[in-house]
Amino acid sequence: MIPKKTSLILLMLAAALAGCNLATDPVPAGPVQSSLDAQPIEDAVPAARPDPAAGEAIYLENCAACHGPNGQGGGELAEQVAEQGGNIPNIADFDRVQGRDPQTWYQITTNGNIGNLMPPWQQALTDAERWDVTYYMYSFARPDDALEVGRALYAQRFAAEYGPDGGLAGLNDPAQMAPLSLAAIREQFVTDEDLSEEQAWAVAWYIQSLSTGGTAEPEAETAPGVLPEATGDGVVRGEVINASGGPAPTGVTVRLSGARLTEEGQIEEFLVREEPLMPDASFAFEAVPFDLEEAAYTVSLVYDGVLFNNGALVDPAQPALELPLVIYENTTDPDALVIETLSLAVRQEAASLRVVQIMEVRSTTESVYVTEEPVVGGRRGSFGLRLPLDAFGVRFEGGELGSRFILTDRSNNTVYDTRLLPPDGDPRTIIVSYSLPFEQARDVALSMLHDVESVVILAEEGLRTSAPGLAETGSDVVGGVPYVQYRLSDLTRGETLVLSLSTGGAGLAALSTALGALLVVLVVAGVVYTLLFGRRTTPEGELSRDLLVRVAELDRQFESGQMDRFTYEVRRAELKAELAEMD
Known part of the structure; x- marks a missing residue:
């Protein structure tokens, strides 16, 4: 388990971990620690009045790309999410919204919805920001005049019982109101049977607003959305x-x-x-x-x-x-970034190949590299890579596709990391895994958007591997499964690495799939350790290779039934801690 203090360090120092981000980026862009277990927050309530007005900017920056500017799911990334099996709900649909309480929406925002490809935002947004955007989302389903109509009706028919600001019934208490959906508010507090359907809902909308900072009169002199002044020595x-x-x-x-x-x-x-x-x-x-x-x-x-x-x-x-x-300063010259080591692990699965790609990227200049044009919204990209056109099951570690990592051009599968790399000399590890269709043979083409100093490939034994300049350098046995290691000296920006892979099919498909969930843990704890204590150098490519071998063995034992889930999760946590000390 990661100590509370370490978690807090990670949350607060996210920008320092990343070095720098775009001004329009959440800090950091997308989740920092996707491998942290989701926290049970069923009883979470706002610490202060949420501010829907502040939530608008947060939504437009972080949510509109998928959910659309009006909440109807028509964002620029919506098609991509749908293609990968995700479902973006219409949060402007009143029938859906009236039964959803803020606490539930806050929980989804915090922990994400992996089944629908929504990333968790617990690390990228503060607690207050998540509550702000939660309450802002209700505005999509709310009629334009609902608050004005509801305010007038409330003053006439309910203020005497509940108080002008709802204080007599706790309607202005965000902790009391967060678990209540709009339908629950109407049922419990809008008791005047003479109201029409439209009027009753308008009062419910207004009552919901009493516990926020955007509409109701605050209890103190503090302006809506502004924290009370904290003072000390x-x-x-x-x-x-x-x-x-x-x-x-x-x-x-x-x-x-x-x-x-x-x-x-x-x-x-x-x-x-x-x-x-x-x-x-x-x-x-x-x-x-x-x-x-x-x-x-x-x-x-x-x-x-x-x-x-x-x-x-x-x-x-x-x-x-x-x-x-x-x-x-910043630069748009892609030569400002170089891949120290590109490591690939390739394993055969049923009718497919599973590929894990690890890149150790560093800056070569005294400036921060950014793309010339924004890659999504107002956010410009940094490190870029191109995935094979027929790749599926794409998964990035340390950030989700569509959040931190943005697919900008479907014609060539170009993906950009929106977390910028500071020119401080320390490389950043970027990990992506994906599957490729495979029968008996195929080529895998990887186009380089940055120079590469060294290439290391681990191919399952029996999977014949060749490429111009590729040299066999040894072998490894991981969990009883042999791999052949290859090396290539370098690649230049604009060059395409073409790997030719083939097999005679002699029983390889029957082997257990050890790489199905390879490298599900990025060394986030190690990033925190690096921030606090500095980075120890390791031989070129050693860290990437060790990650491949050790995590593959852990995954192999779990997926083959040799290890129960509890032991697997414990060992995975231990591995994260060990890698943190190694980094």
């Missing part, structure tokens, strides 16, 4: 450093965010402040609280369209926190 300060050698930005604002882990295990944002960057490139936030356990602060700013962040845990014994912000 501490200070968070730092300076902005342009690591590309350029000048520090001017006329920009630095944002401070504070979040903590509640006793219920929820992430609660308790502070948001903004200050202009000083002429000497310094910033300081004074009178901030430090008497907090399991809390963290992050600072961020937008420079030339890119969001840069840094964060750290709060130490109550040290009420001063130094958080320098390192920024970079």
Whole structure:
């Protein structure tokens, strides 16, 4: 189990883990830790009034690509989701919406719906942001005049019983109202039988709004959507450093965010402040609280369209926190990224091949690489790759296709990672697995969008493998299944690696499919460890090869029935921790 503090580090330092993201990106783009088990949040309630107005921007940035700008499921990625077997519900359908309570929608937003290809947003959005977007989604099914009509009817017929703001019945309490659907609100509180159907629903809509920050009068002087001021004796300060050698930005604002882990295990944002960057490139936030356990602060700013962040845990014994912000210029030259090692594992399944592709990518310049044009919405891409045209069952680790990873061109299966890679010298591991149709022989073509320094291939023994310049270098036995290892020196951007694969079919299809779920765990814990303690170097390609071999064996034992699910999950967690120390 990942400790609470580590989870909090991951949540708060997501931007620092990624290095930098687009200003329009959630921080980070898409889920950071897709391998974390979904948290039981059936009883989750908002810590403060949700703000549907703030939820609109969150929805347009993160949800509209699939659900469409009006909630009817017509987003730019909707067709892609449907092709992969996902179903995008129409959240503008009143018959569907009136029976859905905010708590249920919040849970789906938090943990995702893997069956419908919806990723979890627990790591990419704060708790408050998830509640904000949850309540905003109700607006798609709500008639334009419902709140105005409902407000007038409520004042005439219900205010005396429930209070002008609903306080006498707890209607303005988000914790009480979150478990109630619109239909439940109508049944429990809209008791006037003289109202028409339309009027009754209008009152229900208005009552629902009383527990949010967008329509009802707040109980305190705090503006809707603004956190109550948290004060203390501490200070968070730092300076902005342009690591590309350029000048520090001017006329920009630095944002401070504070979040903590509640006793219920929820992430609660308790502070948001903004200050202009000083002429000497310094910033300081004074009178901030430090008497907090399991809390963290992050600072961020937008420079030339890119969001840069840094964060750290709060130490109550040290009420001063130094958080320098390192920024970079950006470039659109794809040579700014290079693949140190491209590793492929290929295994035969029934009428198909299963391929796991691992890329160790690093920056070669002092700038952040971004694509010239946005790949989705306002978000530009970074590292790009092309998958075989007939690939199916595509799965990325550390982010979902359609969220962090965006398919931009179906004619050549070009996919971009929207999480930018900082030029700090540390490579990033990107892992994708997919299946390919296969009978007795086929070619697999992989076009390179960036230079590749080294290629390592593990092909199941009996699966004859050839390509120009490919050399056999040894063999491995994983769980009793032999693999042949091949190497290729390098590939240049624009070059296509064509692997010719064939088999005589001598019983290979009967072998257990060890790679069906290969590398279902990305080394997220290792990323956190790297952030805190630095990265130890390993021989070229060794980490990727070790990932392939060790996780394949774990998966083989589970899928062949040699290991029960409980033991498998425990061993998988142990492997993540071990890999974290290795990275």
